Each structure stands twice: as structure tokens, then as C-alpha cells.
Amino acid sequence: xxxxxxxxGLRTAALGYLFLLLAAPVGLIFxxxxxxxxxxxxxxxxxxxxxxxxxxxxxxxxxxxxxNTVFGVTCALMLVRSRMPGKALVNALIDMPFxxxxxxIGLALVLVYGNDGWFGGWLxxxxxxxxxxxxxxxxxxxxxxxPFVVREVVxxxxxxxxxQEQAASTLGASGWQTFRRxxxxxxxxxxxxxxxxATARALGEFGAISVVSGKLSGETETATLFVEQRFHQFDxxxxxxxxxxxxxxxxxxxLAMNFLNRRRTH
Amino acid sequence: MAYLSLIVxxxxxxxxxxxxxxxxxxxxxxxxxxxxxxALKLSLVASGIVAAINAVTGTLIAWVLVRDDFRGKGxxxxxxxxxxxxxxxxxxxxxxALYGPRGPVGIDVAYTKVAVILxxxxxxxPFVVRAVQxxxxxxxxxxxxxxxxxxxxxxxxxxxxxxxxxTPAILAGVALAFARSVGEFGSLVxxxxxxxxxxxxxxxxxxxxxxxxxxxGAAAVSVVLLAVSLVVLLGISVASRRGARHER
Numbered sequence: 302x303x304x305x306x307x308x309x310g311l312r313t314a315a316l317g318y319l320f321l322l323l324a325a326p327v328g329l330i331f332x333x334x335x336x337x338x339x340x341x342x343x344x345x346x347x348x349x350x351x352x353x354x355x356x357x358x359x360x361x362x363x364x365x366x367x368x369n370t371v372f373g374v375t376c377a378l379m380l381v382r383s384r385m386p387g388k389a390l391v392n393a394l395i396d397m398p399f400x401x402x403x404x405x406i407g408l409a410l411v412l413v414y415g416n417d418g419w420f421g422g423w424l425x426x427x428x429x430x431x432x433x434x435x436x437x438x439x440x441x442x443x444x445x446x447x448p449f450v451v452r453e454v455v456x457x458x459x460x461x462x463x464x465q466e467q468a469a470s471t472l473g474a475s476g477w478q479t480f481r482r483x484x485x486x487x488x489x490x491x492x493x494x495x496x497x498x499a500t501a502r503a504l505g506e507f508g509a510i511s512v513v514s515g516k517l518s519g520e521t522e523t524a525t526l527f528v529e530q531r532f533h534q535f536d537x538x539x540x541x542x543x544x545x546x547x548x549x550x551x552x553x554x555x556l557a558m559n560f561l562n563r564r565r566t567h
Numbered sequence: 568m569a570y571l572s573l574i575v576x577x578x579x580x581x582x583x584x585x586x587x588x589x590x591x592x593x594x595x596x597x598x599x600x601x602x603x604x605x606a607l608k609l610s611l612v613a614s615g616i617v618a619a620i621n622a623v624t625g626t627l628i629a630w631v632l633v634r635d636d637f638r639g640k641g642x643x644x645x646x647x648x649x650x651x652x653x654x655x656x657x658x659x660x661x662x663x664a665l666y667g668p669r670g671p672v673g674i675d676v677a678y679t680k681v682a683v684i685l686x687x688x689x690x691x692x693p694f695v696v697r698a699v700q701x702x703x704x705x706x707x708x709x710x711x712x713x714x715x716x717x718x719x720x721x722x723x724x725x726x727x728x729x730x731x732x733x734t735p736a737i738l739a740g741v742a743l744a745f746a747r748s749v750g751e752f753g754s755l756v757x758x759x760x761x762x763x764x765x766x767x768x769x770x771x772x773x774x775x776x777x778x779x780x781x782x783x784g785a786a787a788v789s790v791v792l793l794a795v796s797l798v799v800l801l802g803i804s805v806a807s808r809r810g811a812r813h814e815r
Contacts, residue, residue, distance in 0.1 A: 304721065307721055308635060311627060311630065311631055311635070312631050312635050312637060314627060315624075315627050315628045315630075315631040315632075316631075316643065318624055318627075318628070319628065319643065319646065319647075322685075322688060322689055322692065323646060323649055323650070323689070323692065324646065325665055326661035326662050326664065326665040326666075326689075327649070327653070327661050329661065329664050329665045329671070330657075330660070330661045330664055333664055372570050372571075376571075391571065393800065393804075394571055394575050394576060395571070395575075396800055397575055397579065397796075397800075398575065399743075399746070399747075400746045400750070400796035400797070400799065400800050401579070401750060401792075401793060401796055402749070402750025402751070402752060402769070402770045402773070402789070402792050402796075403750065403752050403753065403770070404750075404752050404770040404771075404773045404774050404777075404789075405582065405750065405770070405773065405789040405792055405793065406578070407777075408582060408773065408777055408782075408785055408786065408789055409578030409579050409581055409582045409789075410578050411777070412578065412581035412582060412584075412585050412782070412786070413577055413578045413581045418581070419577070419581055440574060443574055444574050444575065444578075447574065447575065498651075501651065501652045504654065505652075505653065505654030505655060505656075505657070505753075506654075507654060507655055507656045507752070507753035508655075508752035508753050508770065508774075511774075512774065512777055524654075525654045525655075525656045525657070525753070528654075528656050528657065528660060529656055529756065529757070532660065532757060540660060541660070541664070544656075544657040544660050544661070547653070547654050547657050548653060548657055548661075551649065551652035551653040551654070551657075552649075552652070554652040555645055555646075555648055555649060555652050556645075558645070558648060558652070559645045
């Protein structure tokens with residue numbers, strides 16, 4: 302077989318696989334959504350229930366991502382710049398959310414914050430309900446999107462070293478000033494990339510949230526749970542339409558990732 | 568640290584604690600319960616198959632993206648990350664739309680073990696590709712040219728020159744894909760039908776146990792999954808440390 306033939310063969314195999322696994326199914330969702338025209342799809346995603354689901358997803362992101370960003374930068378600084386015991390343990394813990402099944406994450410939160418959980422009694426006495434309500438869902442979202450910012454910022458911090466920071470502090474800059482004027486600008490692309498990844502993960506979370514939410518339609522139902530619920534109600538148009546909105550958000554994320562990747566490598 | 572323990576450490580500890588609440592015998596009985604065993608076995612076997620397929624297809628796709636040149640390569644390259652960005656429930660629904668009972672191509676794998684593999688292949692697609700791609704980019708083509716000038720054929724060059732250089736990256740990607748597959752839930756709930764003893768994977772089994780209030784059973788199987796992911800994580804970190812030492 303000629304080299305050219307081999308190359309074409311491999312290309313066809315790779316693209317064929319990607320088409321069958323990725324492009325065709327996702328493309329079909331777009332087609333199915335608008336099969337009966339724009340009207341039914343539009344109606345399906347503008348019912349009060351659907352709107353509330355997307356609103357709740359937005360709330361999850363708005364709370365979990367900023368918290369994880371602050372935590373991520375602090376934690377990355379600590380991991381790279383300070384010498385402290387137990388760094389290996391912290392490192393391993395941060396990666397846990399990548400490796401643990403979302404359902405296990407949900408169960409874990411129920412066992413700690415649920416009514417019969419470790420902190421459940423204390424919380425119930427104070428009238429705070431975490432599980433089967435929004436706070437638990439926020440905890441779940443924080444858990445699953447925790448590692449992204451840390452993992453993107455750590456390598457950048459290693460790369461830039463401490464020379465500039467030391468120069469700034471010899472020139473009399475305070476710790477905060479050094480961070481804001483020297484460190485932050487140099488990590489900004491890595492940081493933004495981490496935030497984009499965390500947002501995508503928070504947007505799509507399903508397993509953990511489905512355990513802790515109790516799935517009360519119009520109350521504790523996020524966009525992904527809404528898709529499942531519509532599907533089980535045999536409302537395929539609704540399920541497809543909501544999926545399509547989520548897919549468009551995913552594609553937007555993809556574009557952002559692409560753009561940031563290019564910026565980062567420059 | 569407090570944040571990390573409140574959100575990650577304490578909850579995971581609670582799972583282990585719960586699973587052993589009624590002693591080790593209860594834990595063991597819950598794990599070796601027939602339905603639990605079937606679910607665990609399916610998760611591990613399917614993840615193994617998926618990891619193996621990914622080792623081949625992932626390397627192939629990475630090679631095509633790095634060494635080949637065609638129009639639209641940039642688009643294909645960014646599409647690779649789609650499974651990371653797309654919510655898993657949507658991934659399951661899209662696969663069901665195409666390869667389900669009402670699919671337009673007449674292939675219906677819904678509610679079979681093939682569906683489990685298909686969904687897992689979808690969500691793990693990026694791992695091997697993204698692990699191998701940067702290594703392949705760095706790889707010096709002079710080595711291959713030298714081999715070719717010494718009379719080695721394409722296949723020999725691939726097997727003797729390229730593959731040994733890629734192996735660590737392939738293994739790292741495969742390990743990540745395996746870890747992800749073992750715990751996968753969202754993409755599977757719609758397309759597998761969750762039939763006990765047939766298409767029910769471990770995470771779906773755990774979910775069922777939680778729903779029917781058998782918390783200890785859920786916790787026990789969770790501990791097994793936690794142990795598997797810990798082993799894989801440790802393996803990756805040991806392997807990457809060893810790799811880093813070799814480079815020096």
C-alpha cells in the first residue's frame with residue numbers, strides 16, 4: 302500500500318469514527334428539535350417550568366464557579382509557592398472529583414448534610430434544609446467543578462516562577478498589590494480557561510444533582526434534570542429542545558476553549 | 568483547607584463510615600449481593616473494553632490530527648472536546664435519538680450492552696486523543712526518516728519507533744478513560760434501560776439503592792468504586808512521576 306493510500310485510509314477511519322460517534326448524533330438532535338418547525342421547540346423551552354430549570358442552572362453556576370475560582374487560585378498559590386506538610390494529600394483530594402462517580406458524590410453529600418446525616422441534626426435544629434433543596438445542589442455543583450481552576454493555574458504558576466513577584470516586593474509592593482499587579486495578569490489566560498471548564502462542568506452536572514435534588518419540578522429541577530423529566534413524560538420535543546439549548550451552550554464553551562487555547566500558547 | 572474538607576473529604580469519609588456501620592459482614596454481603604456483583608462486573612468489563620478501544624481510536628485520531636492535513640482540520644480538532652462540554656444527559660439522549668428504537672438508520676442498540684459501550688465511548692473520546700496529541704507533536708520526525716532510510720516499512724516504523732514513544736501518553740489517557748467510565752452515570756440512564764443483571768452499571772445500581780432507601784448497600788458499592796478510582800489515580804501519579812524521572 303502506498304504512503305498516500307495509507308494516509309487517506311487512516312484519515313477516513315478517524316473521521317468516520319468521529320462522524321458516527323459525535324457529529325451524527327448531535328446533528329440529529331438539532332434536526333429533531335426543529336422537525337415540526339420553530340414553534341413547538343420555542344414553546345417547549347419557554348414554559349415556566351423550563352424557564353425555572355434554566356434559571357436554576359444559572360444560579361448553580363453563578364455561585365459555584367466564583368467560589369471555586371477564589372478557592373482554586375488560593376489553593377494553587379499554596380501548592381506551588383509554600384512548603385507545607387500534607388501537600389500530596391491536598392493534591393490527591395483535589396483530583397477526587399474527577400475520579401469519583403457523580404452518584405457517589407451525591408450519596409456522600411446526603412450522608413453528611415441529609416436529615417440523618419452527620420451534620421443533619423444540627424442543621425435541622427436551625428431550620429436549614431440542605432438535601433432535597435437548593436443548597437445541597439449548590440454543594441454538589443461545587444464538588445464536581447472544584448478541580449478545574451486549580452489544575453489550570455498550577456502549571457502556569459510553576460512556569461512563571463517567583464522572580465517578578467520578588468522584584469515587586471523588594472520595590473515595596475504589599476502582598477495583595479503583588480498579587481493583583483504581577484501574579485494575576487500572568488495567570489489570566491490559564492485562569493480564564495479553568496473558569497470556562499468549570500462552568501461547562503457545572504452546566505452539565507446531572508448525577509450528583511439528581512441524587513440530592515429530590516427532583517421537584519419547578520423547584521429543584523435544573524436544566525439537565527428537566528431534560529430527563531421531559532423524556533420520561535414522553536415529551537420528546539421538550540427533551541430535544543432543552544437538550545439543544547444545552548448543546549448550543551456546550552458549543553459556545555467549545556469556541557471559548559478554542560480561542561483561549563490559542564491565546565495561551567502564544 | 569476547611570473548604571476542601573467540608574466539600575470533599577468529610578462527605579467521602581461519611582460514605583466509607585456508612586458502608587461499615589453494621590460491621591464488615593453487612594458490607595461484604597451488600598457488595599457480593601448478586602445484583603450488585605453483576606452491576607460492578609458490567610462496569611469494570613465495559614470500562615475495560617472502552618479503554619482498549621480508546622487506545623486504538625484515540626491514537627489514530629491524534630495521529631491524523633497531527634500528521635495529516637486536510638480542509639476543516641481545525642473544526643475537527645475542536646470537536647474532540649465536545650464530549651467534555653456537552654452535558655452527559657444530552658449525550659445519552661443524542662445517542663438514543665440516532666441509535667435508538669426510532670432512529671433514522673434502522674440500527675437499534677438501545678437497552679443492550681452495546682449501548683453501554685457506545686455511551687462510554689462518547690464521553691471518554693477526548694482522553695487518549697488529548698494525551699497523545701502533544702507528545703506526537705513533539706516527536707522528532709528525523710527518527711522516522713532515519714528508520715525509513717534504513718529500509719523499514721510504514722508498519723515497522725510505527726511499531727518500533729512511534730509507538731514506544733507514545734506508550735506512556737496512551738496509557739495515561741487510557742487510565743483516565745477507564746476511571747471516567749467506571750463511574751459514568753448521566754449518559755447511561757436513558758439509553759441503557761437500566762435492566763438489572765443485564766444493562767445496569769454500578770452507578771445506576773447505587774442510584775437505585777438510594778432511591779429505595781437501602782443506604783448501606785449504596786454506600787458499600789460506592790466504596791468499591793472509590794477504591795477503584797483511587798487505585799487508578801495512584802497509578803497515574805506514580806507512572807507520571809516515573810516518566811518525569813526518566814526524562815531527566
